[in-house]
Every structure is written in C-alpha cells, then in structure tokens.
C-alpha cells in the first residue's frame with residue numbers, strides 16, 4: 664500500500680504550474696498552483 668505522506672515527502676520542491684514559482688509544503692492541499700494563482704479574489 665502506498666503511503667501518501669511518504670509520497671509527498673519524496674517529491675522535489677513543488678512549483679506552481681501557472682507562474683512557476685516555488686511553493687511551500689503548506690500548498691500541498693491546493694494542488695499544483697501557488698497561493699497567488701489559487702487566490703479566489705484574483
């Protein structure tokens with residue numbers, strides 16, 4: 664069985680797929696875009 668937490672730990676630093684900037688681990692739950700691109704008000 665694959666442990667999802669271990670899977671994310673082994674990933675390299677994530678990048679936003681929209682603007683390409685580095686994302687912090689806290690952005691995991693947002694998918695592949697950073698706070699800037701994911702912001703609902705933008």
Ligand SMILES: [Zn+2]
Pocket residue numbers: 679680681682683684696697698699700701
């Ligand atoms: Zn972005």
